[in-house]
Amino acid sequence: MTQQVALFVTCLVDLMRPRIGFAAIRALEAAGCDVIVPQGQTCCGQPALNSGDRDHAAALAKQTIAALEPYAAIIVPSGSCAGTIRCHYPEIFADDAQWLPRAQAVAAKTHEVMAYLDDVLGWKPDGVSLDATATYHDSCSGLRELGIKAQPRRLLKAVDGLKLAPLAGEETCCGFGGTFCVKYPAISNAIVGEKANAIDATGADLLLAGDLGCLMNMAGKLHRDGSTVRAFHAIELIAGMGDGPAIGEEP
Amino acid sequence: MNARDAILGRLRGAAPDAAQAAALLVAPERPAVDESALEAEFLARLALPSVSASHDAIDTIADLPAAIARYLDAQGEAPTLCLPPDPRLDPCDWRGFTLHDVAAPAEVAALAIARRGIAETGSLIFETSPAAPMLPNFLALHHIVLLATRDIAPYLEDAPLPGTQPRAHYWITGVSGTTDIEGTYVRGAHGPRFLHVILLRG
Amino acid sequence: MSGFDTRAAAALADSTLKTAVERTAGTAEAKRTLAVAAFPDFEAARTRAAAIKDHVIAHLGHYLEQFEANAIAAGAQVHWAATADEACRIVVDICRKANAKNVARSKSMLGEEIGLQHALAEAGIGRIETDLAEHIIQLADERPSHIIWPAMHKTREQVSALFKAKHRTPHEEDSIAAMAESARRELREQMLGADVGISGANFLIADTGAVCTVTNEGNAELSLVPPRVHIVTAGIEKIVPSMPHAVHMLRMLARSATGAALTQYTTFYTGPKRAHDRDGPEEMHIVLVDNGRTNMREEGLADMLRCIRCGACMNHCVVFRQIGGHAYGGTYPGPMGAVLTPALDGLAPNRDLVQACTLNGKCQEVCPVRIPLPTLLKGWREKSWREGLEPTSMRMGLGLWAWVARRPALYRLATGLALRAMRLLGRRGWIETLPLAGGWTRHRAMPRPAASSFMAQYRKERRP
Ligand code: SF4
Numbered sequence: 039m040t041q042q043v044a045l046f047v048t049c050l051v052d053l054m055r056p057r058i059g060f061a062a063i064r065a066l067e068a069a070g071c072d073v074i075v076p077q078g079q080t081c082c083g084q085p086a087l088n089s090g091d092r093d094h095a096a097a098l099a100k101q102t103i104a105a106l107e108p109y110a111a112i113i114v115p116s117g118s119c120a121g122t123i124r125c126h127y128p129e130i131f132a133d134d135a136q137w138l139p140r141a142q143a144v145a146a147k148t149h150e151v152m153a154y155l156d157d158v159l160g161w162k163p164d165g166v167s168l169d170a171t172a173t174y175h176d177s178c179s180g181l182r183e184l185g186i187k188a189q190p191r192r193l194l195k196a197v198d199g200l201k202l203a204p205l206a207g208e209e210t211c212c213g214f215g216g217t218f219c220v221k222y223p224a225i226s227n228a229i230v231g232e233k234a235n236a237i238d239a240t241g242a243d244l245l246l247a248g249d250l251g252c253l254m255n256m257a258g259k260l261h262r263d264g265s266t267v268r269a270f271h272a273i274e275l276i277a278g279m280g281d282g283p284a285i286g287e288e289p
Numbered sequence: 290m291n292a293r294d295a296i297l298g299r300l301r302g303a304a305p306d307a308a309q310a311a312a313l314l315v316a317p318e319r320p321a322v323d324e325s326a327l328e329a330e331f332l333a334r335l336a337l338p339s340v341s342a343s344h345d346a347i348d349t350i351a352d353l354p355a356a357i358a359r360y361l362d363a364q365g366e367a368p369t370l371c372l373p374p375d376p377r378l379d380p381c382d383w384r385g386f387t388l389h390d391v392a393a394p395a396e397v398a399a400l401a402i403a404r405r406g407i408a409e410t411g412s413l414i415f416e417t418s419p420a421a422p423m424l425p426n427f428l429a430l431h432h433i434v435l436l437a438t439r440d441i442a443p444y445l446e447d448a449p450l451p452g453t454q455p456r457a458h459y460w461i462t463g464v465s466g467t468t469d470i471e472g473t474y475v476r477g478a479h480g481p482r483f484l485h486v487i488l489l490r491g
Numbered sequence: 492m493s494g495f496d497t498r499a500a501a502a503l504a505d506s507t508l509k510t511a512v513e514r515t516a517g518t519a520e521a522k523r524t525l526a527v528a529a530f531p532d533f534e535a536a537r538t539r540a541a542a543i544k545d546h547v548i549a550h551l552g553h554y555l556e557q558f559e560a561n562a563i564a565a566g567a568q569v570h571w572a573a574t575a576d577e578a579c580r581i582v583v584d585i586c587r588k589a590n591a592k593n594v595a596r597s598k599s600m601l602g603e604e605i606g607l608q609h610a611l612a613e614a615g616i617g618r619i620e621t622d623l624a625e626h627i628i629q630l631a632d633e634r635p636s637h638i639i640w641p642a643m644h645k646t647r648e649q650v651s652a653l654f655k656a657k658h659r660t661p662h663e664e665d666s667i668a669a670m671a672e673s674a675r676r677e678l679r680e681q682m683l684g685a686d687v688g689i690s691g692a693n694f695l696i697a698d699t700g701a702v703c704t705v706t707n708e709g710n711a712e713l714s715l716v717p718p719r720v721h722i723v724t725a726g727i728e729k730i731v732p733s734m735p736h737a738v739h740m741l742r743m744l745a746r747s748a749t750g751a752a753l754t755q756y757t758t759f760y761t762g763p764k765r766a767h768d769r770d771g772p773e774e775m776h777i778v779l780v781d782n783g784r785t786n787m788r789e790e791g792l793a794d795m796l797r798c799i800r801c802g803a804c805m806n807h808c809v810v811f812r813q814i815g816g817h818a819y820g821g822t823y824p825g826p827m828g829a830v831l832t833p834a835l836d837g838l839a840p841n842r843d844l845v846q847a848c849t850l851n852g853k854c855q856e857v858c859p860v861r862i863p864l865p866t867l868l869k870g871w872r873e874k875s876w877r878e879g880l881e882p883t884s885m886r887m888g889l890g891l892w893a894w895v896a897r898r899p900a901l902y903r904l905a906t907g908l909a910l911r912a913m914r915l916l917g918r919r920g921w922i923e924t925l926p927l928a929g930g931w932t933r934h935r936a937m938p939r940p941a942a943s944s945f946m947a948q949y950r951k952e953r954r955p
Binding site for chain 3: 291292300301305310319334419422448458466467471472473475477480
Binding site: 047049051052053054055056057059060075077078079080081083085086087088089090091092094097098101178179182183209210211213214215216217218219220221222223224225226227228229230231254255257258259261262283285286287288289 | 896902
């Protein structure tokens with residue numbers, strides 16, 4: 039029995055690192071899903087929502103809901119975008135009798151990709167191997183809005199040859215915060231500087247996380263600091279794509 | 290309009306349901322206390338670094354002066370004591386002590402009788418009364434507390450007495466301490482630097 | 492640069508500040524973690540604490556009247572103040588009537604909030620801050636930088652130098668214990684000579700009329716018992732229905748603030764000295780202060796009135812840990828300050844506070860009364876956007892993004908062009924400077940995007 043799922047790619051993955059989207063498709067297909075990519079999708083509206091721009095956030099939310107609601111399950115390779123749809127869409131339409139039920143219905147069937155593979159499908163990568171040591175950063179929205187903590191670690195454990203090195207302060211924010219990092223660059227830099235030091239101190243070859251925004255922030259800082267740690271979205275390793283170019287190695 | 294009416298005017302609403310307020314107290318989350326071993330539980334808390342109290346035990350109230358003399362001697366202090374005017378201390382023979390009943394600004398030692406001890410936290414519960422002044426217990430360098438073991442109760446909920454409240458009701462859990470400089474704990478910024486509990490058994 | 496930006500930049504450049512904040516907040520974080528782990532079901536306890544405060548806030552008028560009646564029955568005098576100025580006037584009047592030359596103050600954030608120290612100074616009344624940290628702040632003529640550790644921003648070396656310059660018989664040995672001893676010597680006589688003692692309240696007990704203070708030094712009791720008059724200034728949200736409710740809140744407060752099971756000195760004051768008592772004040776006055784709280788209750792910030800001022804949110808805040816408390820510019824720093832300050836002092840001058848947050852949610856996770864601080868900050872952001880307080884560049888940028896993002900075909904075209912332009916700027920995978928994104932590339936590199944977007948590649952590789 040194949041389960042049909044829709045992939046919400048997220049604007050950042052679409053533009054900056056398509057491999058994450060393809061990795062999600064590959065893992066979902068390996069887990070027996072039939073993956074559709076609805077064409078009407080762009081951005082979930084999170085930047086507008088977090089900036090207080092309620093009108094634009096609502097407009098983008100409506101577009102996203104309309105694009106995704108025909109599908110049985112919606113899978114997102116980002117904890118913060120999945121969190122926006124699951125937790126915040128119903129809040130946006132709390133006083134809108136017409137859109138609230140639609141927002142709630144979409145929210146209920148939206149899942150972050152690793153949580154879906156592990157919690158819902160009980161799937162594990164099979165025959166995937168990578169000889170490396172990785173450390174994992176828990177991105178805040180996924181961790182605190184969706185409770186994503188054990189799932190990526192369980193999935194990564196099934197990758198042959200991959201060792202996980204614990205990251206001191208793994209639950210501490212990396213200082214990205216969406217528009218925060220450009221509105222308050224100096225504060226953001228101080229935060230990510232400490233994060234980069236902690237990552238380097240693990241001695242790991244790879245940095246993994248579940249949110250591209252945080253990964254770009256940390257990888258960009260590691261690169262500027264001259265670190266050799268390479269960064270991937272965890273789903274890339276889980277899907278067997280950990281041998282490709284890391285973030286910042288796009289040909 | 291005066292401030293009282295202005296504030297209360299904006300806070301009008303349904304009267305609180307007493308049952309609802311009580312329901313908020315059902316089965317409170319709190320540290321487990323072995324109620325069959327209250328004294329041991331209490332003493333274990335007293336010894337925690339955050340409480341840092343020492344203790345001794347006596348069988349009758351008449352043994353109290355000797356216990357205090359022992360303690361002060363071990364601390365290298367002279368046998369001088371600020372004593373509350375409490376008739377329960379009448380059986381004590383204070384020969385050898387310099388006593389006073391008004392505490393000096395730099396009082397060395399003061400005795401107080403705790404109304405209760407709380408095993409959950411190692412707290413000592415006091416109330417003011419004409420026989421129980423409050424200030425000496427804060428001025429003294431050494432606060433010496435008499436506590437009857439039968440007055441040890443398991444939980445903080447057991448600390449308050451129902452009915453009319455005393456003028457002040459105070460719970461002491463350890464020696465005066467501060468972490469105001471770099472978060473580092475040091476003893477005695479203001480209150481007693483030493484807390485010594487003498488258990489009255491039997 | 493805004494005032495916030497300037498202060499934050501100064502803080503970031505101050506490595507001593509970073510050391511000081513890290514030492515105290517780091518210790519507090521570690522101790523809280525241990526205390527919470529040792530407590531059976533802290534999550535359920537947080538839910539209960541939130542429910543107790545919600546119950547009180549929903550019935551605040553009734554509980555305040557009940558408290559007032561019981562406090563009066565115990566012999567206290569109860570005053571009401573709608574504003575900070577009114578509260579200060581009441582306190583100064585009481586001090587004048589008592590012919591007070593000196594007041595001893597036990598640390599109270601409400602006192603800071605209403606500007607009591609200035610009001611006393613203007614009235615020519617001497618003030619002795621008795622809390623060790625407040626004493627440090629007073630000697631340095633600074634403002635508190637944390638609600639539990641007001642002198643968190645100072646290192647031991649700075650405190651040592653300050654005491655050596657200002658104390659009559661300062662410490663000789665350079666240990667923290669010796670510094671505390673120096674303060675004890677300096678303050679003991681001074682506070683015993685005060686005419687009036689002023690405190691805040693951690694809790695007001697409705698069914699007994701008692702005022703509860705919590706200190707770890709015993710300075711509250713030494714400040715409040717000897718003087719002839721005790722004045723309490725308390726926010727109206729400090730009420731709890733009864734002693735057992737207070738017990739639950741005390742358990743939460745101590746663990747969240749310092750990791751202790753209970754703070755060393757927890758005292759409940761019920762009226763003035765009774766007949767034949769040997770000590771205690773002859774008069775006790777309680778000033779119940781609104782100062783914007785009824786507004787908050789009506790304007791979507793009722794959740795914030797649950798706050799018990801434990802400081803956990805700031806100890807765990809990545810932004811606070813970098814910039815310390817002074818950068819926030821208000822009485823209350825950190826996440827709770829970012830929510831409260833716009834309510835107390837207006838949004839326009841404080842719009843940075845509600846923006847300078849990554850919305851990582853850690854504060855909400857540790858808050859003992861489950862205040863949804865990120866949600867409240869987002870509420871302020873919406874207001875700021877509606878009122879046009881956000882910079883034009885941000886408004887136009889987001890507006891343009893949203894306009895394009897709502898037209899998927901145009902979006903694919905526009906982003907495809909942007910990607911191509913962006914790729915031209917990078918070499919070997921990284922872009923080191925990116926026009927319009929200087930905030931990013933000043934501190935970190937930007938990964939060079941792939942040759943085409945996911946959507947373009949997907950359409951090429953797969954069936955539509
Ligand atoms: S908001 Fe919560 S965590 Fe912060 S001070 Fe208030 S009660 Fe403590």
